[in-house]
């Protein structure tokens with residue numbers, strides 16, 4: 001029984017490979033169904049100038065089964081990849097692409113309170129409607145929902161499918177159309193290949209485009225948190241600890257999301273201790289002194305402290321600090337609302353890095369989103385940069401179409417990269433290095449580099465970044 | 477000024493040593509040679525033809541605008557936006573209005589299936605762009621430099637979307653068939669390279685259908701032109717190959733219009749005339765001084 005099934009399977013495989021001999025022609029081939037890739041597909045199929053372009057999108061993940069259903073059937077908890085969506089990004093998603101985010105799952109917030117874990121400095125930025133906290137799944141599924149509504153012709157979404165090979169149709173000619181082979185046996189020949197395939201972009205590797213940057217030797221721990229009650233003022237909280245910033249950002253109701261950047265070693269500890277201990281540490285990190293935190297890390301690492309002991313100690317020291325305030329009601333203005341719980345399965349960590357591709361395009365290839373740049377979540381710009389890139393690419397393709405250009409030619413793609421590169425450079429705090437990159441004397445940094453908290457200074461005056469950058473993605 | 481005088485005023489003195497001429501619209505032998513040398517790099521958008529590729533963007537903007545301006549919307553369901561309407565309507569409504577309006581124009585245009593003749597097509601930069609416009613059914617490109625025609629043919633093969641939409645021929649404009657067979661005739665950056673611009677004009681005009689549009693661009697004969705196109709362009713900034721231009725061949729926009737006045741009076745309408753200039757390292761921009769430097773001209777052939 002098993003054997004005959006196997007033969008049947010092989011036969012199908014065989015047919016699939018023989019079918020691959022004649023590649024299917026397409027205008028745009030998008031690798032990656034993250035926010036950037038889906039945004040571009042929606043942009044092309046929404047634009048009256050571009051919708052004639054045959055478009056294929058592939059993603060290795062289960063987009064139709066796991067991402068799309070979020071829109072009509074979201075889980076009863078908040079997922080852990082939450083981003084701060086800025087005004088230009090929201091305008092692009094809703095006005096230009098015509099997608100509607102699930103309103104019940106986004107949270108508008110009115111500013112951010114930044115404190116310094118060492119010097120007790122505090123910057124309180126009130127800015128009504130500064131930005132929105134949105135789950136990445138909300139963005140992706142809204143875009144998918146919009147594509148479904150459009151019922152576009154000439155569009156094909158292939159999920160659970162991986163790219164296995166990329167090459168030029170004429171190996172001698174780097175401006176020839178590109179052949180993309182998939183693990184389902186199909187091959188496409190495309191006018192334009194889009195790398196929206198995230199940090200480890202296969203398209204970028206094929207293109208040979210180099211990047212500048214480094215790993216921070218640090219990680220971000222993310223999690224969805226429960227508060228003891230719904231806060232009155234809706235704002236974000238960020239505290240700069242010597243190990244990196246910790247951020248507490250609002251979600252609807254009594255929910256909040258955490259992004260805690262710290263050393264790799266501590267990130268490992270934070271994701272492995274019981275969730276009750278983690279909860280205590282989050283509360284402590286926003287109030288207590290660095291020496292206290294160091295003490296807890298040490299004790300927990302060596303297994304010398306029980307959950308109850310930790311809880312009592314944090315409680316005691318917190319009360320001491322609150323008692324020292326001239327007016328106890330001040331606490332609500334300088335400390336975030338305490339959390340009561342963390343959803344254990346939402347606790348995750350990912351390595352921090354800063355990378356910027358030297359260019360985003362060449363003949364027949366454009367890189368979008370994380371494939372072109374990866375950033376520290378501190379500035380909350382990863383997704384915003386990706387979608388602003390997408391916006392610029394859609395506009396470049398529209399103007400190229402008006403002028404009868406080949407939309408896969410570098411000449412057509414250039415305006416996209418020349419618009420976005422300087423802005424992203426600024427956002428990536430690489431502004432100082434830009435001229436070096438431009439003049440091409442900057443050797444690729446391959447080794448690891450630890451910048452510690454210094455990177456924060458490079459990102460520019462904190463206040464500027466909060467008020468302008470964070471809400472407008474560096475556009476204004 | 478009578479017709480003869482007018483013709484003379486724009487006719488360029490022929491080099492006496494070119495004795496054997498078999499076509500009135502022939503480009504001079506040295507011009508053919510010059511463009512033959514350029515042929516291999518014609519499509520290098522980052523090489524010495526970059527400025528021409530950039531200019532092509534401005535040409536297309538000029539052409540698209542003028543073609544769209546000839547379309548009248550007769551569908552009474554479509555709201556035709558008036559002047560400044562964006563100020564009075566909410567953003568989403570004004571966007572929707574504009575979109576509906578644009579779509580209607582596009583629909584009408586596509587039904588017209590325009591035929592284009594590109595005179596002096598070179599390596600096909602303009603012809604390909606025109607060929608990709610959804611409302612253009614076919615483009616015929618003619619040129620007298622064999623290598624350019626070959627480059628154009630080869631390049632068009634790279635894009636399957638152009639299949640069947642382009643024909644390139646090594647031919648003088650007077651040999652193009654048929655007369656009154658084209659909705660659009662273009663003479664871009666070519667009058668300044670021929671010995672007898674007036675015969676190019678008259679043959680091109682003949683190929684145009686009634687209501688068709690002749691698009692011309694060339695360079696005024698003035699000091700500014702010499703300074704920008706020859707001195708700066710060829711010698712200082714070196715963005716154009718040396719030997720591309722000859723001031724004595726430049727043609728003034730006023731003279732072209734005078735030629736129409738005296739040759740086909742009452743049968744033409746000047747739709748648009750715009751100066752255009754290159755902002756170094758940026759783009760070509762339009763301006764209203766059409767009698768200095770480079771310019772674009774759109775002239776409509778009125779029905780009999």
Ligand SMILES: Cc1cc2nc3c(=O)[nH]c(=O)nc-3n(C[C@H](O)[C@H](O)[C@H](O)COP(=O)(O)OP(=O)(O)OC[C@H]3O[C@@H](n4cnc5c(N)ncnc54)[C@H](O)[C@@H]3O)c2cc1C
Nearest residue numbers: 032033034035036059060083162163197198369370382383
């Ligand atoms: C674990 C994690 C947590 C994050 N948390 C936050 C956060 O809390 N806040 C924040 O602002 N940012 C966060 N980010 C960053 C944010 O997710 C990205 O900036 C954003 O998703 C970038 O979108 P993108 O479309 O460019 O790429 P991605 O979202 O990375 O999408 C790339 C897609 O390409 C697909 N793909 C890759 N290779 C192939 C291939 N060969 N064949 C087929 N498909 C392929 C992948 O399956 C993936 O779906 C996080 C990133 C990660 C990895």
